[in-house]
Amino acid sequence: MLSESKSTDLLKDYYHDWVIVYKEGAIRDVTLSKYHMCEKWIENLAPDLRLCDVTRKAYQNIINEYAKEHERQTVMDFHHQLKGAILDAVDEGLIPHDPTRKVIIKGKTPVDKKQKYLNQFQLQTLLQSLKLEETINWDWFILLVAKTGMRFSEALAITPKDFDFAHQTVSINKTWNYKDGGGFAATKNRSSVRKIQIDWQLVMQFATLVKDLPVDKPIFVTKDKVYNSTVNDILERYCKKLDIPIISVHGLRHTHASILLFAGVSIASVARRLGHASMTTTQKTYLHIIQELENQDIDLVMRSLSNLT
Structure with a gap:
């Protein structure tokens, strides 16, 4: 004690x-x-x-x-x-007054960061180039993350029983502890436990792919040690070959969210799909896209008002 x-x-x-x-x-x-x-x-x-x-x-x-x-x-x-x-x-009375009040947050100027996401055309180019074989490989993993926006550890933990093909959903209720020897672990937060709606094409593909696999075993984990660098290297090779921006697996998650926002999906719906604890997280992460959409909204408002006589 x-x-x-x-x-x-x-x-x-x-x-x-x-x-x-x-x-x-x-x-x-x-x-x-x-x-x-x-x-x-x-x-x-x-x-x-x-x-x-x-x-x-x-x-x-x-x-x-x-x-x-x-x-x-x-x-x-x-x-x-x-x-x-x-x-x-x-x-506890160990410090007489709150010394953090009115603190000024400073910091170095952020360095220019690489593009974190692909546009819809670039993503389509990537997905069409994937080698989707009859058995599980990392290309299937890339497809699943791109179409669901899962985190890397969430996608690793997916088992056949997490799919509800009749209702076109996949359940996120755990992660795979790939950084510390493997095994199932809790999700990032409560909001990360969710069901993600998936399209009929993904349903047909994965229904066939996982039908003979153990229902409670992660479909992408074939050995205890899994590295995200493995998938990132595969992604990088594809991106270089296709002459599109090089992104990571997490960049696929950003891509998924970005495409939904540009398609007009609400921030609230995107936040739930990504498993964010609050919409504030989504707004901060995708502020640049939201600002671009607001500019488009202003143009639409002006055009609408100009037609009023």
């Missing part, structure tokens, strides 16, 4: 204990690793800072130092992880 904290304890020690008590066993391992990384940065940036000395200025200095090496969004995530522990320390 951990000892009671005191206001003279070091911030790094309090944060370490706080992660053990409130985060371990409560969040996914991938999220927990982010809190552990935050702890390393606290040790680096404020090794001797005591809780009683965590003022607004001291906290802002930590954020400023972290921002020298990271982009603004990463700084925001760091602030969010550290703030949780700080506010608990305030509630």
Whole structure:
């Protein structure tokens, strides 16, 4: 059992204990690793800072130092992880006032990122080039992700019984723990548990493909160790050969969402299909597309009004 904290304890020690008590066993391992990384940065940036000395200025200095090496969004995530522990320390009376209030989030200028998604023509070109054999291969995996927008770990965990061919749906209720030795694991969040409607063509293809496979075994996992780099390499070779932007498996998820948004599907429906915890996540991720659609809406509004006499 951990000892009671005191206001003279070091911030790094309090944060370490706080992660053990409130985060371990409560969040996914991938999220927990982010809190552990935050702890390393606290040790680096404020090794001797005591809780009683965590003022607004001291906290802002930590954020400023972290921002020298990271982009603004990463700084925001760091602030969010550290703030949780700080506010608990305030509630416990270990820090007299909330030092995170009115914090200024800074950060390095984001580097230009590669295109994350394909347009409809480019996706069609890719899908038509896939080698869809009579037995399971990674090309089938690429097709499934492109047509459903699943996350990589979700698609790996799909078993034959997850398909409801009569109602044209596939259920997402688990993931495959490919980063840590395999095995089924929980979904990213509650909203990630969902049913995705699939088109009749995909129904016919997968009904034939999985009919003789074990109903409760993941159809794409043939050995314990699976790497997303394997599928990414296959995708990259296709993209280079077809002279289209090189994207990753996660880029297929972005492609799926982008095509739906451009087709006029509501943000709410796209968010549910992707398993986002809230529409805010969808709006932030696809802000550039939403802004482009808003510009098209303005043109449509102006044309409609100009016809009124």
